[in-house]
Amino acid sequence: xxxxxxxxxxxxxxxxxxxxxxxxxxxxxxxxxxxxxxxxxxxxxxxxxxxxxxxxxxxxxxxxxxxxxxxxxxxxxxxxxxxxxxxxxxxxxx
Numbered sequence: 001x002x003x004x005x006x007x008x009x010x011x012x013x014x015x016x017x018x019x020x021x022x023x024x025x026x027x028x029x030x031x032x033x034x035x036x037x038x039x040x041x042x043x044x045x046x047x048x049x050x051x052x053x054x055x056x057x058x059x060x061x062x063x064x065x066x067x068x069x070x071x072x073x074x075x076x077x078x079x080x081x082x083x084x085x086x087x088x089x090x091x092x093x094x
Contacts (some may be wrong), residue, residue, distance in 0.1 A: 004028060031077035035067035062087050 006019050026033035039061040042049040049057070066087050070077035077083060 029076050030079065031067040031070040033067075034063045035071050037064060039064045 023032055066084055069083050
């Protein structure tokens with residue numbers, strides 16, 4: 001899926017760790033970064049969530065779903081691509 005130019009056979013362990021960190025931190029695309037986050041849901045122990053908390057949780061869930069959809073399809077995701085519009089509908093930004 002990702003063709004990382006810096007990644008070559010015999011690369012040092014330090015360079016390998018840097019490349020992996022950059023991949024997880026979104027340096028090669030946000031789909032890996034967002035897929036590694038955990039969308040949290042309210043437990044309602046302190047009462048129902050506010051509308052803002054609910055919207056935020058729904059947005060995080062959709063972004064997580066978008067990222068995993070790309071990882072499972074083997075495609076590199078970009079915000080506002082076809083999968084993004086499929087998940088978010090006509091909404092394109094938060």
